[in-house]
Structure formats: C-alpha cells, structure tokens
Amino acid sequence: MLLEPIVHLLVFSLLFAMLRGRTLSGVEYPVFILVGMAPFLLYRNTALRLMDSLRENRSLFGYKQIKPLDTYLARVIVETCIAATVYAILVFGFAWFGFDMTIHSPLEWVATLLLGLLFAFGLGMLFALITHALxxxxxxxxxAFFPLYFISGVLLxxxxxPQAMxxxxxxxxxxxxxxxxxxxxLPHYTPVxxxxxxxxxxxxxVLLFLSLGAYRARRMHLISTKNG
Structure with a gap:
C-alpha cells in the first residue's frame, strides 16, 4: 500500500522534471501530485474493494448479525485508516526534505475528502451489486480506472x-x-x-439513493447466492 504511491510519485516527478521543470501552478510538482493522487487512490481502492467484499467476506454471512452492508462499511473504514496512515508517512517525509506541506483551508479540505469518500462508497456499492449479477x-x-487516472486531474x-473536451x-x-x-x-491554486x-x-x-435502494431490494439475494 505504501509502495504504490511512492512509485507513482517518483516516476511522474522524474518525468515532469525532465519535461517541464520542478514546479507546477506555483508549487513543487511532487507536492502537487501527492495532494491529488492520495485521495484518488483512496477512492479507487475503496470502490474496488467494496466491489469484491461479498466474495471476500461470504463466510461471515453465516452469522445472522452480519449483513453485506456491514462488510461494506468495514471496508471503507479499513481503507480510510490505511490511506490516512500512508498519507501521514508521506507528508512527514516530504516535510523532512523541506517541502511546504501546510493546508490552506483544513476544514474545507476534510469536508471535501469526506464527500469524496461518500461518493466512493456509493460507487463501490453499485459496483458490488452490478458484478454480483454480472x-x-x-x-x-x-x-476503466486507468483512463480515469489521467482525465481526473491526478497528474496535471x-x-x-483539452479545453474542447x-x-x-x-x-x-x-x-x-x-x-x-x-x-x-494549495493557497494559489484556482480550479477550472x-x-x-x-x-x-x-x-x-443520487448515487447513494440508487445503490442503497438496489441493496435493499437485493440484500437477501446477495447472501443466498455465491456470485461476485
């Protein structure tokens, strides 16, 4: 888990330094990419692990108290704790080497991170229901997450x-x-x-409404069949 963001940081930072220099939007490029990459990887991993959680935790459904939704929530908590630990390690490492890692608007930052996590939760639940049937x-x-990595503004x-797109x-x-x-x-960054x-x-x-509604309609079927 720690290796993946480090590899991404090293590879893309070196490529960018060779092509365009060390800074982007007034900030060191490694800091720029970490700020966007860490949340994206958290959301991607959360959605994909939720998609697989039925298969990975099927043995737990023998206990009547445990429902598929419990495993979804547990997976979100686990992925968040892992991502927070990895991010903290990287931030301290960056600060050790002299990078400015201060957060311009910390409360808004936390709120947006949580909003993204809710989005990933709804997306992962929908993926789990779709892949259980197919x-x-x-x-x-x-x-699909490979092109999303490039068109979601992770690297740039x-x-x-492209403005036309x-x-x-x-x-x-x-x-x-x-x-x-x-x-x-980043204090001087302006969104498009x-x-x-x-x-x-x-x-x-809307995504949570659809995914939770579909879950409620199929929750017994999720436990009784072995698809997914």
Missing part, C-alpha cells in the same frame, strides 16, 4: 486538459473533487470554471 463486468470496471491541473470531462465527479481538494490545500461542490453533492446523493 461477474464478468469486473475486469471492465477495473480497466484540469486547466491542462472540458464539458464532457466535467461530468466526471473525480475531477471536481480533486480540483476542490487542491484549491483547499465549472468545478462545483454542489455537483458532487448532487451526484453523490
């Missing part, structure tokens, strides 16, 4: 993405979340026009 879709979902500001790219909630997070951490917390809140509310 297990072969799992590989497609996993592959959204302003560097921006109306389509702004349909992606991850792009909004990462732009908001960077604006709350169209980025909105309201959009993410609305999208997440």
């Amino acid at each position: 297990p072969s879709v799992k590989i497609v979902i996993r592959m 500001p959204a302003s560097y993405l 921006m109306p389509v790219l702004l349909l992606n909630p991850f792009l909004h979340i990462l732009e908001l997070i960077r604006a709350e951490v 026009d169209g980025v909105s917390a309201t959009y993410v809140i609305s999208f997440t509310t």
Whole structure:
C-alpha cells in the first residue's frame, strides 16, 4: 500500500522534471501530485474493494448479525485508516526534505475528502451489486480506472486538459473533487470554471439513493447466492 504511491510519485516527478521543470501552478510538482493522487487512490481502492467484499467476506454471512452492508462499511473504514496512515508517512517525509506541506483551508479540505469518500462508497456499492449479477463486468470496471487516472486531474491541473473536451470531462465527479481538494490545500491554486461542490453533492446523493435502494431490494439475494 505504501509502495504504490511512492512509485507513482517518483516516476511522474522524474518525468515532469525532465519535461517541464520542478514546479507546477506555483508549487513543487511532487507536492502537487501527492495532494491529488492520495485521495484518488483512496477512492479507487475503496470502490474496488467494496466491489469484491461479498466474495471476500461470504463466510461471515453465516452469522445472522452480519449483513453485506456491514462488510461494506468495514471496508471503507479499513481503507480510510490505511490511506490516512500512508498519507501521514508521506507528508512527514516530504516535510523532512523541506517541502511546504501546510493546508490552506483544513476544514474545507476534510469536508471535501469526506464527500469524496461518500461518493466512493456509493460507487463501490453499485459496483458490488452490478458484478454480483454480472461477474464478468469486473475486469471492465477495473480497466476503466486507468483512463480515469489521467482525465481526473491526478497528474496535471484540469486547466491542462483539452479545453474542447472540458464539458464532457466535467461530468466526471473525480475531477471536481480533486480540483476542490487542491484549491483547499494549495493557497494559489484556482480550479477550472465549472468545478462545483454542489455537483458532487448532487451526484453523490443520487448515487447513494440508487445503490442503497438496489441493496435493499437485493440484500437477501446477495447472501443466498455465491456470485461476485
């Protein structure tokens, strides 16, 4: 878990330094990429691990007190604790080497992180329900996160993405979340026009409504069958 973000940081920081220099949007590039990469990996891992949680925890459903929703919530807590620990280690490491790791708006930053986590929870639940009915879709979902890594503003500001495609790219909630997070951490960072917390809140509310509604309709079927 610690190795993945370190490898990403080293590889992309070296590539960027060779191509464009060490700074981006007035901040050292390793700091810029860490601020966006850490939350994205948390949300990706949460959604994908929720997708697999039925299969991984099926033996627990023999206990009547344990429901699939319990395993979803437990997985979110575990992934959050792991990600927070890894992020803290990296932040202390960056600070040790002289990088400025202060957070411009800490309360707003925490609120946006939690909003993103709710979005990942709803997305993961929906993935779990879909792949329980259609297990072969799992590989497609996993592959979809590869292009998302590049079009969500993890490596570059959204302003560097093709402007002609921006109306389509702004349909992606991850792009909004990462732009908001960077604006709350980096004092001189300005999100692209169209980025909105309201959009993410609305999208997440609808997603949670759909996923929890589908879960309620199929909760007994999730326990009684071995798909997923």
